[in-house]
Amino acid sequence: MGTSQHQKAQSRAAIITAASRLFRERGVEAVSVAQIMDAAGMTHGGFPRHFANKQELVNEALASAADEQRVSNGTSSGDFETFANAYLTRQHRDHPETGCVFAALGGEISRAPAETRHVLSERIQRQVEAFGDDPDMQAAALGRWSTLIGAMVLARLVEPEDLSDQIIAAARKFVGLPD
Template sequence: MRNSAAKKDANRQLILQAAGRLFREKGIEQVGVADVMRAAGMTHGGFYRHFSDKSDLATQAISQALAVQQEAATNGAPGIPALAENYLTSEHRDSIGSGCVFAALGSEAARGHEAGRAAMSQAIRSQIDFLAAGAAGKTDEQRRQIAVGSWSAMIGALILSRISEDATLSEEILHETKGWLLSQQTSISADRP
């Protein structure tokens, strides 16, 4: 009995990982249950042993991807400069399926796709709180403003760099945004008493 429960849990994790990757790469609406199950190496028939429907799968896959993303952010070096160094890279730009959930699925969630929207909203709050706690600034209000602005700039830069068909411009967007964020942090830190 334990072995079959462990196997079921392992299969469920494979499905969630495949769904998280495919949803980020292609969008939730563009991916069918059969696509996810095929990517997980399983048949379509086994899907309903794990999830009630595609919306349930999407909600859980997004929640899991956000948890992994949050854990990676909090386990790395603290602060906005460290996040910018890791986030604004060509590797991250090119790894849509394993990259930032917000950059990949944010516009789809904003257009009304409810799957995962609540989880994404909570993750936004958590990420801003985490970044604000380590941000340079004299007051809580200033640190929060820096966190919101910096993270928004990073997500926007990643999206723009992915859209650009010009490889040079794509790299420039990442490089210049990272440079600007780092210079802002240095400037603010220098102003601290």
């Protein structure tokens, strides 16, 4: 790959990383292309060299966020306990910009175009398959994962903080994690 192609690939990756972070922090609709490009250290005018439109970037950024979480939290290996221990924490609650794309944007993405929902549906299917190929095992993992996502959404929206902490603690207990 030539230097210009390498630089273009690096720039594209920086845009995806910035978009992924900003979308999870503020929501897809609340973030402009100009804000994303600024966060990536580039000018708005360079955007068309990398993406046809914002929707293409949304799809790639959300896929990247979902893939990043699978690797960073151990879910690619199917280790649910490791995943849940990392997921049900104050750190995750307080930093949606680096956390689960489903908990951060699930409500918004449920109203997104079909192609965006498809991108995340594929990631959900991969995750379910990573938890094992036994249908009962997959159903249990999917139910527990749904509990984690729902708990994180609730923990982020309630006040006061002690109620948020109670939600996280209750979810940890419900899925069988130690205190």
